[in-house]
Amino acid sequence: MKDWFHQYKFLKDVLLAQVFAKNFREALKNERAVVVPIPLNEEKLHERSFSQVDQLLLAAGVPYRHLLEKCGETLGEKTRQERMATKQLFRLNGEAVPKQLVLVDDLYTTGTTMRQAAKTLQEAGAESIRILTLIRA
Numbered sequence: 048m049k050d051w052f053h054q055y056k057f058l059k060d061v062l063l064a065q066v067f068a069k070n071f072r073e074a075l076k077n078e079r080a081v082v083v084p085i086p087l088n089e090e091k092l093h094e095r096s097f098s099q100v101d102q103l104l105l106a107a108g109v110p111y112r113h114l115l116e117k118c119g120e121t122l123g124e125k126t127r128q129e130r131m132a133t134k135q136l137f138r139l140n141g142e143a144v145p146k147q148l149v150l151v152d153d154l155y156t157t158g159t160t161m162r163q164a165a166k167t168l169q170e171a172g173a174e175s176i177r178i179l180t181l182i183r184a
C-alpha cells in the first residue's frame with residue numbers, strides 16, 4: 048500500500064485511482080448524505096496537478112460537493128504532536144452546508160484533518176458527519 052500510495056500521490060500516477068474505484072463505489076453506493084472530499088491547498092494542488100481524493104471519487108463515479116477550502120498549513124511533514132496542535136485548517140467556501148455529510152480523504156493519520164473539517168462543517172449547521180478514508184496509517 049505504501050508503494051501504491053507513493054506512486055499515486057507523489058509520482059502523480061492519476062490512473063491508479065481506478066485501482067480503488069470499486070471499493071469507493073461499494074462503500075458509497077447507497078449513500079444519501081452529501082459526499083465532501085477533503086481539499087488540497089492551492090500550492091499542493093498546483094504541485095501535484097490533481098486532487099487525489101477527487102480523482103478517487105471521480106473514478107468511482109461518486110458525486111461529491113466541495114464545501115471546504117484549505118486555509119491552514121499542510122500536515123504532511125509534521126510530527127504527530129505538531130499535527131495535533133494545529134489550529135485551523137479549513138474555512139467554508141460559501142455554499143450552503145447540508146445536514147448529512149460524509150467526509151472523504153485518502154489518508155487518516157492522527158485524525159486532525161477530519162476533526163477540523165467536521166468542526167467547521169458542524170459550526171455551519173451539519174448535524175451528521177461520517178468519515179471514509181482509503182488508508183489508516
